[in-house]
Amino acid sequence: MRARGDRIGFLAVPGLAFLAVIYALPLVLLLFRAAQIDGQVSFAEYRLFFTDQYNLNVLWRTLRVAFLTTLLALIIAYPTAIAMARARGIWLSLFLVAMVLPMSVGVVVKAFAWSILFRTRGVLNDILMSLGITEMPIRMLFTETALIIGAANVFLPFMVLPIYAVMRTMDGRLPEAAVTLGAGPYFRFFHVTLPLSLPGVVAGCAFVFSLAISMYVIPSLIVGEQQQTLSMMIARSFLYLRNEALGATISSVLLIIAVAVVLGSSLLAARLGGQR
Amino acid sequence: MLQPAHSETGSDRYLEVVGVGKAFRGTKVMSDLDFRVGQGELVSLLGPSGCGKTTLLRIVAGLTSADRGDVLLDGRAITNVPAHRRNISVVFQNYALFPHLSVAENVAFGLRARGQAKDTTGPSVREALNLVRMADFADRRVSALSGGQQQRVAVARALIVEPVLLLLDEPFSALDRKLRETMQVELKALLRDRDMTAIFVTHDQDEAMGVSDRIAVMNAGRIEQFAAPSTLYAQPETAFVMDFVGLSTRLAGKVTDVAEGELRIETAYGTLRGTGTVPVGARVTLGVRPELIQPQEGENTLEVTLADAMVLGSKTQLHGVAQDNDRLLCEVPGIRTGLARGTRLRFGWSVADTLVYEAEG
Numbered sequence: 284m285r286a287r288g289d290r291i292g293f294l295a296v297p298g299l300a301f302l303a304v305i306y307a308l309p310l311v312l313l314l315f316r317a318a319q320i321d322g323q324v325s326f327a328e329y330r331l332f333f334t335d336q337y338n339l340n341v342l343w344r345t346l347r348v349a350f351l352t353t354l355l356a357l358i359i360a361y362p363t364a365i366a367m368a369r370a371r372g373i374w375l376s377l378f379l380v381a382m383v384l385p386m387s388v389g390v391v392v393k394a395f396a397w398s399i400l401f402r403t404r405g406v407l408n409d410i411l412m413s414l415g416i417t418e419m420p421i422r423m424l425f426t427e428t429a430l431i432i433g434a435a436n437v438f439l440p441f442m443v444l445p446i447y448a449v450m451r452t453m454d455g456r457l458p459e460a461a462v463t464l465g466a467g468p469y470f471r472f473f474h475v476t477l478p479l480s481l482p483g484v485v486a487g488c489a490f491v492f493s494l495a496i497s498m499y500v501i502p503s504l505i506v507g508e509q510q511q512t513l514s515m516m517i518a519r520s521f522l523y524l525r526n527e528a529l530g531a532t533i534s535s536v537l538l539i540i541a542v543a544v545v546l547g548s549s550l551l552a553a554r555l556g557g558q559r
Numbered sequence: 560m561l562q563p564a565h566s567e568t569g570s571d572r573y574l575e576v577v578g579v580g581k582a583f584r585g586t587k588v589m590s591d592l593d594f595r596v597g598q599g600e601l602v603s604l605l606g607p608s609g610c611g612k613t614t615l616l617r618i619v620a621g622l623t624s625a626d627r628g629d630v631l632l633d634g635r636a637i638t639n640v641p642a643h644r645r646n647i648s649v650v651f652q653n654y655a656l657f658p659h660l661s662v663a664e665n666v667a668f669g670l671r672a673r674g675q676a677k678d679t680t681g682p683s684v685r686e687a688l689n690l691v692r693m694a695d696f697a698d699r700r701v702s703a704l705s706g707g708q709q710q711r712v713a714v715a716r717a718l719i720v721e722p723v724l725l726l727l728d729e730p731f732s733a734l735d736r737k738l739r740e741t742m743q744v745e746l747k748a749l750l751r752d753r754d755m756t757a758i759f760v761t762h763d764q765d766e767a768m769g770v771s772d773r774i775a776v777m778n779a780g781r782i783e784q785f786a787a788p789s790t791l792y793a794q795p796e797t798a799f800v801m802d803f804v805g806l807s808t809r810l811a812g813k814v815t816d817v818a819e820g821e822l823r824i825e826t827a828y829g830t831l832r833g834t835g836t837v838p839v840g841a842r843v844t845l846g847v848r849p850e851l852i853q854p855q856e857g858e859n860t861l862e863v864t865l866a867d868a869m870v871l872g873s874k875t876q877l878h879g880v881a882q883d884n885d886r887l888l889c890e891v892p893g894i895r896t897g898l899a900r901g902t903r904l905r906f907g908w909s910v911a912d913t914l915v916y917e918a919e920g
Contacts, residue, residue, distance in 0.1 A: 457658075462621075463620055464643075464672050464720060465646065471643075475657060
């Protein structure tokens with residue numbers, strides 16, 4: 284059995300080789316680029332990056348946008364996941380199609396769609412003005428709020444699906460047991476449903492946060508160049524400034540944050556999962 | 560011994576289920592069902608799967624709402640009281656313990672749900688765990704417990720809130736046979752000590768007989784008979800009850816003559832006698848409990864070819880060769896050997912022990 288198990292491991296070789304050549308190798312080269320000056324190992328580039336207030340502002344904005352996007356996605360996704368977990372038959376199919384189909388629409392298309400909704404004479408402003416809520420169009424496009432709403436929309440399936448998957452496998456008698464023990468709806472939610480769904484919540488948050496922290500197309504189309512994020516800075520360093528060292532430095536900062544999120548969330552998920 | 564006009568129901572009325580009807584997606588599960596339980600009684604709902612026993616339990620608990628009818632507790636209608644305000648505890652099949660909580664936290668759940676502060680539940684939890692001899696396991700995770708231990712925790716969790724009624728849905732089905740018997744004795748004693756009114760749902764007749772004062776045998780959404788285990792066994796009111804509770808010799812037949820209350824019934828194995836008020840020409844089901852049959856001539860006698868002799872230790876079962884849905888079974892005490900397959904022998908029993916039911920349809 285053991286020999287056979289070892290041989291089955293070889294099935295992973297093509298995938299690993301592909302990742303090694305296409306992903307890992309360039310990444311290593313990139314990290315080296317950021318940590319050397321004139322062939323010497325140096326962290327001067329990092330020192331330079333972290334002493335510039337503008338860079339820190341961009342870093343802070345990127346983290347803030349990613350955090351708020353994750354939060355908004357979670358608030359919208361959680362009730363959706365509950366409804367999906369209880370849905371049966373045609374309703375469940377409708378929910379799943381509604382979740383998966385938008386993923387097949389390019390992110391550029393979705394970002395453009397939001398810019399049409401948000402712009403000065405866009406759909407949202409027309410509605411607000413015709414309802415008399417505002418006299419003048421509100422500036423929505425090119426704001427952080429618009430970015431967060433747009434990003435939460437694009438990444439929503441990545442939050443809904445993990446939470447739904449956990450809720451679907453939850454033993455339906457647990458909430459019933461809570462009811463017969465005298466638990467009202469709130470107690471039931473906060474002491475049974477929510478704790479049991481936490482592994483899904485952690486996974487969904489990790490997905491959305493790592494996607495949101497590294498998004499490029501959505502902020503480019505919704506907020507543009509005035510409010511940069513780390514990804515936009517990376518693109519600008521490589522494409523316009525031709526400053527590969529700066530681009531590599533920002534890339535590794537972003538990478539470290541992403542790795543920290545992934546590791547942290549899997550540790551958390553393992554701890555939560557270990558309780559059952 | 561005929562189809563009863565209505566089933567016997569309990570005299571004292573602690574829990575009353577009156578005229579309850581329920582349909583799922585247009586399919587009628589039960590209609591106009593009455594069921595009464597006295598205070599401190601241990602009662603079982605016994606029946607095959609799909610007979611409506613779990614639905615009835617869920618209606619009493621408030622987990623399923625009835626389409627029609629009322630549920631009363633101590634004279635007060637609770638039909639519209641939500642489940643979490645009924646104070647009726649349920650021990651679920653497979654126990655439904657909370658996997659994210661420890662044993663002690665599981666047991667404390669009911670108190671916490673009623674608003675009791677976390678740091679004041681300790682003494683009650685300890686007492687409840689002592690009751691089920693699980694005090695040493697308070698800090699364990701529930702997934703680390705065996706089936707029997709999980710059941711004890713589920714019972715402690717259900718009893719700590721001092722419920723007005725305890726419902727148990729197939730509580731022993733996940734346990735192996737030895738443990739099941741021990742837990743039945745233990746749980747029954749525990750419930751008696753606390754004068755708890757409890758309803759067990761089960762499809763296992765031994766379990767129902769072991770734990771209950773009275774058993775309601777259910778079939779197709781109706782209660783066929785509600786009586787003490789001994790009555791159910793000795794005087795089953797319907798052929799279904801006779802079949803479902805205990806073993807029996809069971810034969811299809813036809814009434815050919817009635818004389819002075821005694822019936823002559825023609826079967827595939829000969830003419831037999833019984834009592835009852837079935838008209839001539841009616842198709843009947845005839846039954847006898849196997850231990851009332853002697854392997855010798857009696858008032859009723861059948862010539863039987865032995866199909867198998869099963870030695871079960873305290874008794875030996877003699878199975879005769881029978882056709883269709885008939886069954887020929889005689890139980891003799893102790894160990895009988897030397898009875899080979901194919902042996903011709905006689906099954907004999909008295910007319911008074913013969914149960915006769917008019918066949919349906």
